[in-house]
Amino acid sequence: MASTIAALLTALCVPLVVHAARTRHEPATAANQHFAVTWAASADRLKAGPAERSYRLVVRTSVGGNALRIRLTNAFGDHPVTFASAYAGLQRQGAELIRGSNRRLTFGGQSSVTVPAGETILSDPLPGDVAAQSNLVVSLHVTGVQGPMTGHTLAMQTSYATAGDHAAEEAAVNWTDAMSFWYWLDAVSVQTSTAISSVVTLGDSITDGWDSTTDLNRRWPDYLSRRLQAATDSTVKGVANEGISGNKVLADGGGEAALHRFDRDVLAHPGVDTVFVHEGINDIKAHTGVTVDDLTAGYRQLVDRAHAAGKCVVGATLMAYKGWPEYDAVGEAVRQDVNDWIRHGGVFDAVVDFDKITRNPYDPQALLPLFDGGDHLHPNDNGMQAMANAVDLAALRCGG
Incomplete structure (x- = not known):
């Protein structure tokens, strides 16, 4: 030290x-x-x-x-x-x-x-x-x-x-x-070797760190950053947290939609080779009639724009939220189908299954109590660390 x-x-x-x-x-x-x-x-x-x-x-x-x-x-x-x-x-x-x-x-x-x-x-x-x-x-x-x-x-x-x-x-x-x-x-930004790159984590309040402990850098991208620094075989070392509370993929509201802020918050940053996308739950729970096709079309646009800029994209499944006031069966069905598409659609260069590692095995529509920050939507410090630990660091290179 x-x-x-x-x-x-x-x-x-x-x-x-x-x-x-x-x-x-x-x-x-x-x-x-x-x-x-x-x-x-x-x-x-x-x-x-x-x-x-x-x-x-x-x-x-x-x-x-x-x-x-x-x-x-x-x-x-x-x-x-x-x-x-x-x-x-x-x-x-x-x-x-x-x-x-x-x-x-x-x-x-x-x-x-x-x-x-x-x-x-x-x-x-x-x-x-x-x-x-x-x-x-x-x-x-x-x-x-x-x-x-x-x-x-x-x-x-x-x-x-x-x-x-x-x-x-x-x-x-x-x-x-x-x-x-x-x-x-x-x-x-800092100047570093051309062999070193950064990943942008694009998301909502979960990525932004809601319910993590203030001043201790316990957002899941922080835990991921510490893992990357300790990994001697990883060339991805930088992490840019572009989460924003209430954010959606498709519509403005909690900040500009991911589709609208993508150039400024992702493509404009130097040294970025990888984009990590984990959002969509706000689109679903807002009860605006967003369908699986709507959301997956939004993901396709993000991936296409990233690929056009020479970057690879990791997608993460949407986590359980049963117990949150806006939870209902209609939204849950959309979440399940969107997750199935993320896992098997073949659009993302790599996939991390946040849903699988954070859900309650006895009640799969809900977060595991150990990871629940208390509102049944946002993970606590334990959940944030579990999310970061679930990322295969090799996946951030997307096979490159």
Whole structure:
């Protein structure tokens, strides 16, 4: 642990090298290096907030590398947003950073940047190494906010906010407002070997981590990330969690539908070779008349778009939800038929049977009590770990 922290301190204390005009283009890299996404969170439209405020956002890296860069999004804003300053450091505890780790980020060589409504922007690469499985802290001072903000509501991670500009500070004293949202930051990538790739987990609140323990990184993609880091024979090391609570495959509601956000939340990330799709239960339980044919057609579209971009797709069966208020026999019949199609339809490059490993063998329409977070839909920490353990790591390479 001490050696890891020392390495991270050394990395983030390297003097910043400015690379102009690289916010909208891939930076030049060595022939055997490329960028790979190490963390992500799906963005959505949020209510308006204060015009001037600082945000200290705590995120967890998956794959390690160098030349860290962040992606800031104003995808759902109606007005430009100015990021007057941005820093990246390492968490010591709470809002406090490890001394000497907080380094300024730039955008096209400038310390501030204005992002127009509907757009995203990349920072310049920050020289130095960043370790896998580290608590990265991105601090933003934001000005000129008008109207809706862009962010992610179900962070399952405590971040912090404060009035004024305190982004450069490493102490926690001014960061008095704890919060459970991530604002504007929707991706972090690092430069790593071209032999290394990332997987995007596309899903709903189950993938987002609802009912897992806050601040302990116990979402099923987190458990999967730890398995991938420990697997010496796996070239898939990065995990980008693109779950969003209430999300559907077909219709907007809890965020944009998977079909509508696929380009931004999957295809736009660097270094991604594999997409892991686990959603559809919200389409079914919404009682909007979605049929098996409707949902499987949506899956086919996702797979076709991924294949066209040169990526493989793993599909996962939909888990039991008997006991949830919207459960009924009609929806259960659709779920069973959809799962049969996922298992045997031959559309996905690989299949993981989440339903089989999480259901109650004595009541197959319900979650196993050991895995039930209490609402009969969302798994607890035990269930999240069981889901991750059910993934054949070789399947993430889709035979490649």
